[in-house]
Amino acid sequence: xxxxxxxxxxxxxxxxxxxxxxxxxxxxxxxxDAESGARLFFKCENLQRMGAFKFRGAFNALSCFDAAxxxxxxxxxxxxxxAQAVAxxxxxxxxxATIIMPHDAPAAKVAATRxxxxxxxxxxxxxxxxxxxxxxxxxxxxxTLIPPYDHPHVIAGQGTAVxxxxxxxxPLDALFxxxxxxxxxxxxxxxxxxxxxxxxxxxxxxxxxxxxxQSFRSGAIVHIDTPHTIADGAQTQHLxxxxxxxxxxxxxxxxxxxxxxLVECMRFFAARMKIVVEPTGCLGFAAARKLQxxxxxxxxxxxxxxxxxxxxxFCQLLAE
Amino acid sequence: xxxxxxxxxxxxxxxxxxxxxxxxxxxxxxxxDAESGARLFFKCENLQRMGAFKFRGAFNALSCFDAAxxxxxxxxxxxxxxAQAVAxxxxxxxxxATIIMPHDAPAAKVAATRxxxxxxxxxxxxxxxxxxxxxxxxxxxxxTLIPPYDHPHVIAGQGTAVxxxxxxxxPLDALFxxxxxxxxxxxxxxxxxxxxxxxxxxxxxxxxxxxxxQSFRSGAIVHIDTPHTIADGAQTQHLxxxxxxxxxxxxxxxxxxxxxxLVECMRFFAARMKIVVEPTGCLGFAAARKLQxxxxxxxxxxxxxxxxxxxxxFCQLLAE
Numbered sequence: 001x002x003x004x005x006x007x008x009x010x011x012x013x014x015x016x017x018x019x020x021x022x023x024x025x026x027x028x029x030x031x032x033d034a035e036s037g038a039r040l041f042f043k044c045e046n047l048q049r050m051g052a053f054k055f056r057g058a059f060n061a062l063s064c065f066d067a068a069x070x071x072x073x074x075x076x077x078x079x080x081x082x083a084q085a086v087a088x089x090x091x092x093x094x095x096x097a098t099i100i101m102p103h104d105a106p107a108a109k110v111a112a113t114r115x116x117x118x119x120x121x122x123x124x125x126x127x128x129x130x131x132x133x134x135x136x137x138x139x140x141x142x143x144t145l146i147p148p149y150d151h152p153h154v155i156a157g158q159g160t161a162v163x164x165x166x167x168x169x170x171p172l173d174a175l176f177x178x179x180x181x182x183x184x185x186x187x188x189x190x191x192x193x194x195x196x197x198x199x200x201x202x203x204x205x206x207x208x209x210x211x212x213x214q215s216f217r218s219g220a221i222v223h224i225d226t227p228h229t230i231a232d233g234a235q236t237q238h239l240x241x242x243x244x245x246x247x248x249x250x251x252x253x254x255x256x257x258x259x260x261x262l263v264e265c266m267r268f269f270a271a272r273m274k275i276v277v278e279p280t281g282c283l284g285f286a287a288a289r290k291l292q293x294x295x296x297x298x299x300x301x302x303x304x305x306x307x308x309x310x311x312x313x314f315c316q317l318l319a320e
Numbered sequence: 321x322x323x324x325x326x327x328x329x330x331x332x333x334x335x336x337x338x339x340x341x342x343x344x345x346x347x348x349x350x351x352x353d354a355e356s357g358a359r360l361f362f363k364c365e366n367l368q369r370m371g372a373f374k375f376r377g378a379f380n381a382l383s384c385f386d387a388a389x390x391x392x393x394x395x396x397x398x399x400x401x402x403a404q405a406v407a408x409x410x411x412x413x414x415x416x417a418t419i420i421m422p423h424d425a426p427a428a429k430v431a432a433t434r435x436x437x438x439x440x441x442x443x444x445x446x447x448x449x450x451x452x453x454x455x456x457x458x459x460x461x462x463x464t465l466i467p468p469y470d471h472p473h474v475i476a477g478q479g480t481a482v483x484x485x486x487x488x489x490x491p492l493d494a495l496f497x498x499x500x501x502x503x504x505x506x507x508x509x510x511x512x513x514x515x516x517x518x519x520x521x522x523x524x525x526x527x528x529x530x531x532x533x534q535s536f537r538s539g540a541i542v543h544i545d546t547p548h549t550i551a552d553g554a555q556t557q558h559l560x561x562x563x564x565x566x567x568x569x570x571x572x573x574x575x576x577x578x579x580x581x582l583v584e585c586m587r588f589f590a591a592r593m594k595i596v597v598e599p600t601g602c603l604g605f606a607a608a609r610k611l612q613x614x615x616x617x618x619x620x621x622x623x624x625x626x627x628x629x630x631x632x633x634f635c636q637l638l639a640e
Contacts, residue, residue: 025345027367046594047347267631274366274627276594307594311587315635 002152004242007194009156010163010187013060017160020092021056024048024161026168031272036289037296041172043165046277046307050084052233053161053184053305054148058085060157061146062093068142070095075143077130079105080233081308082148087118098137100130149183150240159187165301166195173298174291176284178305179203179212179254180234182243188303189250202291203247203254204283206231206262213254215239216247230259230317233280233306257286263317265289269304270318278309279317322472324562327514329476330483330507333380337480340412341376344368344481346488351592356609357616361492363485366597366627370404372553373481373504373625374468378405380477381466382413388462390415395463397450399425400553401628402468407438418457420450469503470560479507485621486515493618494611496604498625499523499532499574500554502563508623509570522611523567523574524603526551526582533574535559536567550579550637553600553626577606583637585609589624590638598629599637 027042045053062074073096076086083099090097097118101110102125113120123133138145146154161184166172175196177188185203192199205212209227215238223238239247247254265282269275284302288295347362365373382394393416396406403419410417417438421430422445433440443453458465466474481504486492495516497508505523512519525532529547535558543558559567567574585602589595604622608615 030369049350051594270596270634271631274371274596276590276596311591311638314590315638318631318635 005152005156007190010159010191013156014160016063017056017059020059022048023164026165029273036292038298038300041169041301043161043303045161046281046304051306051308052081054081054085056160057154057157059089061153062089064153069144072142074146075134075137076146077134078148083113087113087116091117100133149181150242154183155187158184159191162188162191171196172199172301174200175301176202176204176288177303178280178283179205181236182239182247186243186246189246193250200252203251204287205256206234207256207258209234210256211238216254231280255287261286267318276307277304278306281305325472325476327510330479330511333476334480336383337376337379340379342368343484346485349593356612358618358620361489361621363481363623365481366601366624371626371628372401374401374405376480377474377477379409381473382409384473389464392462394466395454395457396466397454398468403433407433407436411437420453469501470562474503475507478504479511482508482511491516492519492621494520495621496522496524496608497623498600498603499525500556502559502567506563506566509566513570520572523571524607525576526554527576527578530576531558536574550599575607581606587638596627597624598626601625
């Protein structure tokens with residue numbers, strides 16, 4: 001069992017990813033400021049390599065491998081961005097990658113993962129357990145398994161986005177971060193608490209999938225069924241042990257927003273700020289809008305986690 | 321008659337707009353580079369204040385007013401971004417602004433112009449001449465008329481975008497800039513020729529409205545009917561005298577692209593780079609794609625002029 005990550009690990013991760021991950025822009029919007037009465041700083045991870053923050057954690061985790069681990073390679077399971085982040089990081093670091101994906105994953109995602117040089121192992125999501133497959137492959141072939149969020153090096157890597165944000169914005173009064181498995185939120189909390197100690201840190205979930213809020217308030221990790229929400233990056237069923245411990249200690253509250261509120265934010269980002277943000281990436285801003293009265297006059301950071309959404313789907317959501 | 325602008329005027333404009341206009345990001349895309357074989361640098365004026373480069377020229381022009389001119393105020397005619405750019409610049413500089421707009425202009429644009437504090441004068445575009453109205457108001461009330469492109473201070477202001485681009489990218493082999501009335505292209509050409517002397521400079525028009533290409537090749541300003549194209553920022557009927565003289569001297573060629581090619585670029589920007597670019601803003605990239613064979617291995621600048629497009633229209637174009 002690895003030690004839980006600290007801010008020092010975020011700093012070390014920053015050095016490792018430098019020159020590989022983009023240092024994404026921090027955008028501001030006079031319109032958003034005028035509407036909210038706050039001063040908003042948007043950290044644009046939708047403009048990150050591969051369109052999401054996931055590359056930070058994956059690259060950091062793989063960079064920490066020793067020589068034997070590098071030689072044998074990495075294994076990961078994911079139907080989403082983590083798979084591609086691991087495959088791309090492995091290629092950049094010159095090691096083999098095996099990615100376990102559901103047999104009904106979108107062909108484009110399978111192709112993209114293979115395009116990054118990853119060896120794809122397909123499984124039947126109705127009859128097979130991807131974690132068991134991952135563990136078996138790890139054991140049989142000596143591969144190192146990198147989970148999508150509950151890993152100290154993944155968490156530390158994700159924290160680099162908020163480190164960059166606060167270095168650029170200066171001290172903040174509040175921070176809003178989307179919450180799925182908690183990798184981004186826990187890493188962000190480590191960075192925010194170190195760089196802006198008095199900051200209020202909020203995790204934000206879709207209303208339909210508030211396992212994080214339930215866990216935070218009850219003090220134990222709550223498991224739920226896969227929630228129905230357009231925020232597909234937050235369809236996780238439970239927090240991890242590393243992420244939960246950090247969230248309990250550092251985060252001030254977990255908030256929820258509706259899918260309709262996410263669509264309103266997507267529209268605002270596209271129409272007014274000219275950027276494409278996926279529904280999950282809108283969680284933070286949607287919650288900040290709801291807390292408007294409390295945030296008047298404050299300096300507020302918002303992490304836009306990603307922009308990976310099919311354009312047909314994007315237009316379908318905006319048309320509703 | 322004012323002196324034609326030189327690069328020194330672009331430098332002076334840079335100092336005037338600093339702190340008022342955004343220094344917009346220069347984006348790069350590994351995907352675009354891999355597809356084209358070139359190294360592309362996108363200057364994101366879609367992320368400029370008001371969503372387009374127009375603010376640069378308007379603010380610079382109004383900043384050059386003397387005390388008497390400031391007191392009396394500015395008059396401008398435009399159905400597009402120039403109106404709002406002048407109204408906003410006037411407010412920031414504390415002077416009155418009168419904006420002449422067609423009576424059937426979109427209500428949102430009229431409201432936005434009034435929102436910036438501009439006094440809107442509506443005219444009937446089928447029976448009245450906006451230039452005549454502008455000149456009359458200028459004479460009667462002592463206002464200073466600032467045209468949308470054919471003015472040395474407007475041209476110098478627009479040139480600041482490419483000055484910033486090359487300061488960030490380093491020397492370039494080629495530059496692609498959209499062409500309507502020529503304010504952006506001529507200003508860009510002044511900056512590019514000064515900062516990267518051997519650069520090839522291309523202006524890009526919609527196929528349906530190639531008056532600039534005709535003018536460039538014939539050596540005299542050609543007038544055309546308002547062209548039918550989705551690139552509404554390039555629906556001008558003719559170049560101006562200042563802009564034409566600079567374009568003839570500094571620009572290497574004028575290229576054209578189809579509306580379908582613009583839509584393909586809009587899709588690429590949204591899906592891969594996560595940014596919203598209006599059709600006119602896609603002209604430069606669409607032409608660069610067509611010249612791919614010549615650009616292999618080169619360092620290429622592309623100006624994305626703006627991102628002002630209604631989301632319903634955006635989705636309609638992408639669905640076609």
